[in-house]
Amino acid sequence: MSGSISANEYQVAIVGFGPSGAVAASLLGAQGIRTLAVDRDRLVYDKPRAIALDHEILRLFDNLGIAGQLAPHIGPFPASEHFGAHGQLIRRIDMVSEPYPLGYTPTMVFTQPPVEEILRAHARSYPSVVVELGTELRRLDQTPDGVTLELCGEHGTRNVSADYVIACDGASSLVRRQLGIGFDDLVFDEPWLVVDLRVNASGIAKLPRTAAQFCDPSRPTTYIVGPGSHRRFEIMLLPDEDPRAMEQPEQVWRLLARWLTPDDATLWRAASYRFHALVASKWREGRVFLAGDAAHQQPPFIGQGMCQGVRDVANLVWKLARVLDGESGAALLDTYQEERSAHVRELTTRIKAIGHVICERDPEAAAARDVRILAEGGGMPRTITRQEIVPPLSCGLRADVPHAASGTLFPQPWLVTSRGRQLLDATCGVGWRLVLRGDSALARSRAIAARAAEMGLRLIAIADADQDQGPDVMREESGVVTDWFTRHACAAAIVRPDHYVYGVAADEAGLAAMLSDLAAKLR
Template identity: 55%
Template sequence: MSPTPPKACAGSAAVTGGGGEEIYDVAITGFGPAGAVAAALLGQAGLKVWVGDRLPDVYEIPRAIALDHEIMRVFQQIGVVEAIAPYFEPFTNSEYFGVDGQLIRRMTMVAPPYPQGYTPSLVFTQPPVERALRARVAELPTVTVVLSTEVLDLHQDADGVSLDLRQADGTVGQVRARWALACDGGSSGLRSRLGIGLIDLDFDEPWLVVDVLCNERGLAKLPRTSVQYCEPARPCTYVIGPGAHRRWEISLQPGEDPREAATPERTWALLSRWLTPEDGTLWRQSSYRFHALVADRWRVGRAFVAGDAAHMQPPFLGQGMCQGVRDVANLCWKLISVQRGEVRGAAAERLLDSYGAERQAHVRELTTRIKAVGAVICERDVARARERDARLLADCGGVVRDTPRQDVLPPLTQGLLAAQDSPGRGLLFPQPWLKDGTGRPVRLDHALGTGWRLVLGEGLPPSLADLAAGAEAGGGLPGLAVLHLGRQPETEGVVAAWLDRQRCHAALVRPDHYVFGTATDAAGVTALLQEAAAALC
């Protein structure tokens, strides 16, 4: 049974003309995954949110197919993990085969115990997951959802943003909010109206993406792992999705007509290496140009861009939707802090500016790494491809080793981080299982919440927890929670191992789970708390 769809409002409470309009804290354009997650994060914090989308319902064709444990941690925060669990499965290994069919690389996931408390790499079915996200938004009384509504224009002044709207029946009106967030996709109209350009990171290739619902006969024919066919004649990718869902990404050769490639007849011809029409049903076949683009600005006044409106990247590590969720997780805690008055004045402006600085640098670095993976897959020259194969095999001594996908993800390097570099600064902090008062396991974020957190290893004195609490009472970090592993132990040693690898004894963690900085002693902990508090005032 599908989750109950969110409330869709088309009345004057959401769309008004003239004076007396309702004022929202944040107006979100686009109700895809990034927009829905943003609406949930903001709405459950009590902010008054308007979210609109030009489509009347969830787009029923799967686009994204892969997620990771960081995104599951965000889904945990908005309370949808149980609702989406039926639509997820662990991502299989991805094996790379070279010119002559030999194995040249294997991408896997990190070994247990899992650092974020979830399977690190996942495949999923997008439409029901989006419905579950929308159902969660529908439960939030401060969020208004308006579907079948197009945003025509945006106007800003010192106090807020006005969006000009047109509904499917031709009704026009306006929404007024203090802030606007454009999550309206790669062809974002708001991005253009804000004058935001796209930086080309030099990747532009035509590919055909095919989704098939296979029957038992078809499944029996297919590989048991996901595969990257690094073949010069036609590089392609095979991904094992949930259940009977299988995806192919097939490069198109120079001169091939993308529209013709997406016809059922030509698509089945391209799939003939694996399947025939008797082996399954085409779910989607679409031709795309895979790009590597990133917005040159992520904020203009009171308006922000996120998701595909801010960046596009090749699909080789399945990071497209992950990037969009990271965007809104980064921005929303900052907007919440500003709207609650926890951060004011110049500090509020710096905090909001840090969104673009952090996310643009992170997206550019990750896209560069994704392009490097793509370069391995997409080499068209046979001689250079053989050199690639020989080099990759020589690098591992002829024995292909597992490379966890998570090792490719970069840390934060810009923005709201401790001034002094320290091991672990900018990394995603783990989410361990802790023992609650009855000895039962509980995840870190459920135990401490998702505000600022100070995590102290067993090697530091418990009195530091009291010191941190005293700092907060004296006007330090808003909502700071403290975990001392000597007082509340973890069950699997995930944090202890992390602290040991970073050669530190404490970490100050931001609300989006990234590490502000680390310390090795009591003086270092005090300095971190003071620096973070000073940055927010």
């Protein structure tokens, strides 16, 4: 792809080569887009920071062809049991049950340093991607035709030019500050200590077998079961405690004494943070886009921090590719902020609400909270899923006809193929897709097939495995898509390259109108 002519050296420059920047570089490289990625740090930080990802993000990694490489460093995220002020179980947050809607374990834990190394190496593997580490951005200047970046690296200071810039340069983003973009404060500010451990067999035997939130008003604490021997505690700090002093090993072991002694584990990292809920007031300034922590920060209570940044670049890159290739006008890029800002704000608000429940310090209020949460489950601890906490896209590039399915993630079934059992994306590829219910009249419509081909949409028809609908119909293993069509009372779904549903239709007239509307919007 990307044969557009530009006077600039690069079509896209990425500032920051952490997880979001590395994924952005791979997505751009997969499209053949001339890309420069820079980072002032030469090496991946050798201690874990992010610890959770979900099936949407693993689906993207699988689309890039690296899920197998990442597998040794990833494990399932078990249910998180929430214990009230008196140690009683008040609720669980778990994952949805099988058959999994996207084909993967819905929530996972991972160890960041090796995963980040794999993400970086994969980005470097694309011929169109240049990576320069130990290179710092000094300033950038925009013109109507591009962006000039002043870079300082091992060969001194130089200027490079790019059509567009993606700033993935972290919470203290120089790009955001140079652009004068501030944060909207969603009002959450709490001091916590994050402790990562490598736990031996004696320690593992002492710890809870599942993740836990200890909603104890005297000291709220989160416990996470990481891959292998990796365990994490997130411990709320009290008003009179010095965050830096609490990072010292003697203080860390004092806080962990309820669970472990130094004989049970090796201290890997202890770092104090203020958990914030912040969203950039603008995500785009001309040809420069913010992504990842440069655009938002949220409390970590359902492990969505890195996921949010990867969603940002997955949303942005396919739009940039269309604009750079002349397939769409630059107005398409306006939907990036519209979609991602609304999504991040909604999800952060939901995470913040969970955080307020966990962080309650008043004993009477905590007791009332426990009674209320148990009442919500009819007097018993109820289970909610992490997947219902993550919202759909509520605005942006969606069909004009309102429907509950629009903006949701389209499911990914396991298919029965001549090559054996395969996931939908591996069998059919990615990009814009028109997915039809295999036993519907739409699957037999030549007019719809012709229109989809004209628009460059990959046409996919799916039916249950026990239905023989002809050679052009894919057969799914567990009825995931068939059930989805039934639940949403439709027979067709237009699916975007980032796997979000543009819109659905029940008949040929409705689908034809929606395809025409989409063609106009993409132009």
